[in-house]
Amino acid sequence: MTEKEFIEYIGSKATLDYQQSGILASITIAQACLESGYGTTDLAINANNLFGMKTTLSGNTWKSAWDGKSKYTKRTKEEYKPGIITTITADFRKYPSIDKSVEDHSLYLSQAKNGSKLRYPGLVEEQNYKTAIQIIKNGGYATDNSYVQKICNLIEKWNLTKYDIKGDINMGYTNSSLVTYTKLSPNHSGARTHTIDRITPHCVVGQLSASGIAGCFTNPGVQASCNYGIGTEGGVALIVEEKNRSWCSSSNANDQRAVTIECACDSSQPYTFNSTVYNKLVELCVDICRRNGKNKLLWISNKEKALNYTPASNEMLLTVHRWFANKSCPGDWMYSRMGELAEKVTKKLKKSTTSSSTPKHTTSNSTYPKAPFVVQITGTMKYFDSKGKNRKELGEIKKGTYTIIETSGKWGKLLSGAGWIYLNYTKKL
Numbered sequence: 001m002t003e004k005e006f007i008e009y010i011g012s013k014a015t016l017d018y019q020q021s022g023i024l025a026s027i028t029i030a031q032a033c034l035e036s037g038y039g040t041t042d043l044a045i046n047a048n049n050l051f052g053m054k055t056t057l058s059g060n061t062w063k064s065a066w067d068g069k070s071k072y073t074k075r076t077k078e079e080y081k082p083g084i085i086t087t088i089t090a091d092f093r094k095y096p097s098i099d100k101s102v103e104d105h106s107l108y109l110s111q112a113k114n115g116s117k118l119r120y121p122g123l124v125e126e127q128n129y130k131t132a133i134q135i136i137k138n139g140g141y142a143t144d145n146s147y148v149q150k151i152c153n154l155i156e157k158w159n160l161t162k163y164d165i166k167g168d169i170n171m172g173y174t175n176s177s178l179v180t181y182t183k184l185s186p187n188h189s190g191a192r193t194h195t196i197d198r199i200t201p202h203c204v205v206g207q208l209s210a211s212g213i214a215g216c217f218t219n220p221g222v223q224a225s226c227n228y229g230i231g232t233e234g235g236v237a238l239i240v241e242e243k244n245r246s247w248c249s250s251s252n253a254n255d256q257r258a259v260t261i262e263c264a265c266d267s268s269q270p271y272t273f274n275s276t277v278y279n280k281l282v283e284l285c286v287d288i289c290r291r292n293g294k295n296k297l298l299w300i301s302n303k304e305k306a307l308n309y310t311p312a313s314n315e316m317l318l319t320v321h322r323w324f325a326n327k328s329c330p331g332d333w334m335y336s337r338m339g340e341l342a343e344k345v346t347k348k349l350k351k352s353t354t355s356s357s358t359p360k361h362t363t364s365n366s367t368y369p370k371a372p373f374v375v376q377i378t379g380t381m382k383y384f385d386s387k388g389k390n391r392k393e394l395g396e397i398k399k400g401t402y403t404i405i406e407t408s409g410k411w412g413k414l415l416s417g418a419g420w421i422y423l424n425y426t427k428k429l
Ligand SMILES: [Zn+2]
Pocket: 202, 203, 248, 249, 321, 329, 330
């Protein structure tokens, strides 16, 4: 990877992280470049650790994304006294991915404390990179006296402020076109902090219609919701948009990454779904997988294994409510069919045809800036699994603004990971 490629690689991750953590992407990228030698240090290569994060950092008085045990031991040079370099052996955090390193670093910067006070007060949501890096230096992040200047130089040299994209932007999440009824619930946490890689089917306990299921979640007092409801007649209700985190599975970690679906069923054991509801669930799962760039739905019946499993970028994992709470949800009838559901959906996904359509008209001849950038879409637009000749159509996105995190010719990749769109049909903001 060249220096430029490293910045593009880390850039999209830093933008996504900024939207969640409030730590400027330009700061994260510049620190990653400086502290990992553009991703070339031992620590970056062997431990996915871009920021030299040690195991004992700041007394671990903050909510970490590190697992608390994986480590990498190496010799390191430290400047404890100005101008005097000492070599010591130290334990560093080892991460399963670069994403985790970025996430952990931002959690540290936003939450680490010195006694009862934040180490880096005012850093979260600080919009000026010069102020932000001074706060970081003042909190004792680096001992190098020229640290602030080095970071500012990198931000200016690579024009990194263009990665500081935040605001009311659609991450590229879409809702199902199978929806027949929409009644949005006030009960949700806003934007997800994790991309969609799980589906959790639930049993609503009652042969309710789609509108009836939606009606269960309109009152803020119930403190519950789901993304979709499938009614006994086969209607599909949109209750919490896919871009948002629903309150459904008694697990924050699960609901941040899952599309949750309440299904009409009998009101007593084994909470049987009628065949219309079950078939609609298959159809909806196919649609959710497709729109989120997945071609494989997995069922791992062992709870421990399933919850520790990291799905590949093309995989969607099924989970169940009973793993997170003392409930029988989704009921024994559905629980015994989870493997079959995964198989049916995957079979349909593999059958999906290759699109051979080529764009017929162009509305723009501009060249595109380095990603990430934001585009506007004025009508609906198709998106694909790749930008190649053999690309498969995955679905349609609605009009709105979308963040592009990677470009290839006239194709752009959506931030959500849902797929690629043809940029000539879009307007650059
Ligand atoms: Zn449930």
